[in-house]
Amino acid sequence: MFGVFGHVDAAQLTYFGLYALQHRGQESAGIVTSWPGGGAFKRHRGMGLVSQVFDEAILKSLDGDRAIGHVRYSTTGSSLLRNAQPLVADTARGQVAIAHNGNLVNAGPLRRELEEAGSIFQTSTDSEIILHLIARGVSESGGSVLNNALNRIHGAYSLLILGEEELVAIRDPHGFRPLCYGRLGEAHIFSSETCAFDLIGAKFVRELEPGEAVCASEKGLRVVEELCRPKRPSLCVFEHVYFARPDSILGGKAVCESRKEMGRRLARLHPVEADIVVPVPDSGNYAAQGYSEESGIPLEQAFVRNHYVGRTFLQPSQLTRDLNVRVKLNLIRPLVDGKRVVVVDDSIVRGTTSRARVVNLREAGAREVHVRISCPPHKHPCFYGIDFPDPKKLIANQMPAEEIARFLGADSLGYLDVDGMTQAAGGERCSFCTACFTGEYPEPYDSAQDKLILEQRRNKSLSLLPAQDQRVLKL
Numbered sequence: 025m026f027g028v029f030g031h032v033d034a035a036q037l038t039y040f041g042l043y044a045l046q047h048r049g050q051e052s053a054g055i056v057t058s059w060p061g062g063g064a065f066k067r068h069r070g071m072g073l074v075s076q077v078f079d080e081a082i083l084k085s086l087d088g089d090r091a092i093g094h095v096r097y098s099t100t101g102s103s104l105l106r107n108a109q110p111l112v113a114d115t116a117r118g119q120v121a122i123a124h125n126g127n128l129v130n131a132g133p134l135r136r137e138l139e140e141a142g143s144i145f146q147t148s149t150d151s152e153i154i155l156h157l158i159a160r161g162v163s164e165s166g167g168s169v170l171n172n173a174l175n176r177i178h179g180a181y182s183l184l185i186l187g188e189e190e191l192v193a194i195r196d197p198h199g200f201r202p203l204c205y206g207r208l209g210e211a212h213i214f215s216s217e218t219c220a221f222d223l224i225g226a227k228f229v230r231e232l233e234p235g236e237a238v239c240a241s242e243k244g245l246r247v248v249e250e251l252c253r254p255k256r257p258s259l260c261v262f263e264h265v266y267f268a269r270p271d272s273i274l275g276g277k278a279v280c281e282s283r284k285e286m287g288r289r290l291a292r293l294h295p296v297e298a299d300i301v302v303p304v305p306d307s308g309n310y311a312a313q314g315y316s317e318e319s320g321i322p323l324e325q326a327f328v329r330n331h332y333v334g335r336t337f338l339q340p341s342q343l344t345r346d347l348n349v350r351v352k353l354n355l356i357r358p359l360v361d362g363k364r365v366v367v368v369d370d371s372i373v374r375g376t377t378s379r380a381r382v383v384n385l386r387e388a389g390a391r392e393v394h395v396r397i398s399c400p401p402h403k404h405p406c407f408y409g410i411d412f413p414d415p416k417k418l419i420a421n422q423m424p425a426e427e428i429a430r431f432l433g434a435d436s437l438g439y440l441d442v443d444g445m446t447q448a449a450g451g452e453r454c455s456f457c458t459a460c461f462t463g464e465y466p467e468p469y470d471s472a473q474d475k476l477i478l479e480q481r482r483n484k485s486l487s488l489l490p491a492q493d494q495r496v497l498k499l
Contacts, residue, residue: 025123025203026220027092027184029191029240031211035086037224038093041213042074044220047269048125049097052108053077056121057088060242062188065119069108090191092184094123097411107147110186115159117169118188122158124151125201125216126180126409129469134176154183170194170237174252179467180260180408182232184214190241194251198258198466199234200408200457202274212240217272228273234258258457258466262410264449265399266307266370277450280310285448286398286440287314287368294438295319296366296394304369304381305329305353311398312368321366326359327381353381361389368396373412375419375431382433395434400442400461401425407469412460 026041028034035057042053054069055078066086070077074095094109110123128134131150134157139145143156157173170185170192180200185192193214195203206213208226215221221228232238235254239246260267263274270280287310301321303312306329316323330352365385372378378395385393401420406412415421419428429437442461446453459465 025092025094025125025182025184025214025216027090027123027186027191027193027214028208029090029212031208032089034088034091034211035083037208037211037213038091039074039078039083040224041215041220042093042095044223044269045095045216046074048216048267049095051103052096052105053094054108054110055086055091055093056110056112056186057086057091058119058186058188059088060090060189062118065112065121065186067110067112067121069105069110071103071105071108090186092121092123092186092191094184104148107149109149109151110184111147111149111152111155113155113159115161117161120155120158121186122151122155123184124149124154125182125203126196127407128153128177128181129179129407129467130177131179153177154181158185168251170248171251179469182216190239192237192239192248193232194237195232195234197235197252197255198457199232199254200258200260200466202259202263202268202272203232205229205232205238212245214238214240217268217274219269219272222271231273231275256466257455259455260406260408260410261446261449261456261458262371262399262406262460265445267410270306270310275450275455282449283307283310283370283398284314284317286445287311287316288318289314289444289448290368290396290398290438290440291315291318293440293444294396294436296396296436296438298364298366298392298394300324300326300359300363301366301368302326302360302385304367307370308368308398311370315366315368315396319366324359326356326365327353328356329353353384355384355388357388360385362391363389364392364394365390366394366396368398370397371399371402372397372419372428372432373402374417375428379432386433392435393433394436395429395432395438397437397439399445400439400458401428402460404460404463406460407465408457408459408467410460 026038028037038055052071053074056065056067058065068082092110110121112121128150134153138156181196182201182203183194204215204218206221206226206228213226218228234257235252237248237251239248264282268279272279301312301316301323303309382393402418403421425437446456
């Protein structure tokens with residue numbers, strides 16, 4: 025997500041901000057803009073990369089001094105244009121647009137409640153639930169529109185909400201997903217990561233705290249008190265391992281330094297005699313550098329990445345992932361031929377991609393292949409915004425490390441442990457969400473309840489007329 029308040033080139037700045045955040049989602053992109061004093065919001069969304077969705081003419085049409093933008097990779101809701109964000113609605117209290125990063129864990133019950141109360145949903149995303157709750161306005165118990173909406177939702181939500189008079193940035197009480205604040209002259213800038221500030225020349229001021237809400241308006245910037253109360257900080261540690269760009273800062277620490285430290289700890293935990301250390305680009309680069317520095321084994325960039333291929337982990341189908349694996353990386357064979365190779369990657373999720381890497385190294389003549397992973401084994405699904413699949417598809421949930429090594433065709437396999445990973449990221453285990461590794465979920469989630477609701481919805485057919493009025497027309 026990226027937001028601008030108080031700059032005449034808001035759409036152009038948001039475009040470049042989203043460009044810097046493209047690694048966070050590649051399915052669709054969108055921008056909404058407005059001017060102070062009302063007037064219809066202007067929006068453009070499309071499927072594909074930021075550079076494919078927007079051109080100069082489109083950006084000129086998105087005039088306004090405030091904007092929010094979003095790039096998406098789907099975790100809930102299909103990869104369809106109607107699910108592309110930001111979402112926009114006309115409510116009794118004016119227009120509102122919303123961009124959301126994360127997943128709500130009580131989306132199923134809330135959607136059922138809203139539908140039974142008459143709400144009509146245009147998308148299949150959990151983000152639209154927040155929009156409907158805002159549109160319903162003040163409840164019988166009083167309180168602000170946002171306060172009442174946020175009291176109903178649980179889970180991961182970093183939000184940018186654009187109203188007719190203000191832009192509000194909100195981070196959920198656990199702080200699962202990052203959200204940052206910066207300045208560009210007098211303009212207020214919000215971004216999922218600090219790397220986007222660098223691109224537009226904005227100054228990074230600070231990260232929003234878990235449970236914090238900040239409002240930018242013509243009156244300036246203010247922290248909205250008592251909007252949502254902070255809970256145990258639980259930044260997703262996988263942001264440090266893989267998801268965030270290495271030139272971003274999370275929790276006060278540069279992501280590239282976290283990854284190098286993970287590599288150093290991995291070398292101490294799983295040493296091996298080898299000739300070269302080979303990173304799997306790009307997210308394995310810094311961990312491999314740390315492994316090389318700690319072990320003294322030379323680093324070789326034997327894999328060459330095709331940068332015109334997206335991140336295979338983020339693709340919505342297994343078929344797309346499998347095809348991209350083949351074209352994403354090419355191997356420089358003379359660098360590995362006859363060598364004992366330590367290949368360093370950020371994670372093994374399903375195992376198919378890692379197996380292809382080992383096969384490539386063997387075919388190129390590698391004498392030994394030792395796989396080292398800069399995080400622990402993924403054994404549990406994520407309910408907070410990372411698309412880790414059903415536990416049955418997580419290879420570490422199906423077999424121990426020794427069997428995984430045999431499946432990969434590797435001579436050995438070593439994972440970093442949980443404490444080493446979190447300490448490398450700049451904190452203790454209790455300050456991060458490590459649920460996908462440990463099964464310890466900071467915010468409870470009842471998957472059975474969601475499945476029951478989906479089954480009930482599918483079993484109900486829509487009848488527009490009472491049964492006695494339905495007649496068959498014979499031709």
